[in-house]
Amino acid sequence: MATAAAHQPARTQQHGAHDGTAGATGTEDAHQRAFDAAVAADERIEPRDWMPDAYRATLVRQIAQHAHSEIIGMQPEANWITRAPSLRRKAILMAKVQDEAGHGLYLYSAAETLGTGRDELLDKLHTGRQKYSSIFNYPTLTWADVGAIGWLVDGAAITNQVPLCRCSYGPYARAMIRICKEESFHQRQGYELLLALSRGTPEQHAMAQDAVDRWWWPSLMMFGPPDDESAHSAQSMDWKIKRHSNDELRQRFVDICVPQAESLGLTLPDPDLRWNEERGHHDFGPIDWTEFKEVLKGNGPCNEQRITQRRRAHDEGAWVREAAAAYAAKHSTAAGHGETGVEQA
């Protein structure tokens, strides 16, 4: 595939040291020192800079998982587009789902700057070799779920993503800045939707409460395993890919949500949730990590459905991609070559 000259990873271009040949250790050390110094100085690492293999691999894995989550996340909400209760809500929901597709594309582009093609990443998603966020393996049972997802799922995503805007890898950080700008609409529309239901008929209120009851705990799990069990955390913090620990971000999210739930007139389904004066934070009950692990293993309510639908969408779109490529090929032979419209723009 074509990779931008501007994006070409450095190792294929000039740094022989990278293939581990004997005698290259001095250069390798110098590169490592330059990399460490840049990270320590809070500078950004850019695509053509030398970087440790493990840093590159960690980024590809994290960015890919993030991109996959954006596009798989379109499914549970798209499920309600045809049944939105008003034209206003329908237009909003379509805009949100379209945004999520855009987020996926920003992130696939960022991953590509590391030398891994989008096709390869999609293939890994389709064959189960790369994961997406477990949260999207839960079903959207009622219209209120659209609100709960916007408020809690997008809310948790924002809490996770704001620090990623300062991630040490430039293209990832830039993608996150775009994404965070767009996410705040997602969260607010969800909150407004829930508020309308909460203040509506008793049935509507109950529907909103039920949705919050089902989405609260899975949202807390979005921050990942507790710090003492988190496999990659420490190294990612050293590399400044990650800026805060899982538990720290989870606590931040809980503290933000408690007063927001009060304003909604809804409760959070945790009897242990209370303000702790001493800590200056809310205490909350234990998270059921066995459920998390089961969903991660593929035994969630919708794992099978999500990936089947993704594969089908990809396969059914094949003729469109082929037609576009055929049209482009025909067009370029008919029109000669290379005239682009920059001067006239």
Added chain:
Amino acid sequence: MTNTDWPLWEVFVRSRRGLSHTHAGSLHAPDAEFALRNARDLYTRRGEGVSIWVVPSTAITASSPDEKDPFFEPAADKPYRHPTFYEIPEGVKHL
């Protein structure tokens, strides 16, 4: 896997008249026309632009990756190119 041949394009967006085009990101598209349409949908959903350029990524020639490269050294030892290099007596105005 069918779209392996779609080339990569770099997208530049002019956010409003009077400003230059700025790199916004990249995308895949079969040709320039599709690249423009995709760029509009991907990078200007909220009125972020009044004009878009798309450039095949392969058409870009970049300087070498290390930003401390000798390539940029000629600029480093010429402080007299900056207005702050010059000492002007106190009280002299509009200079």
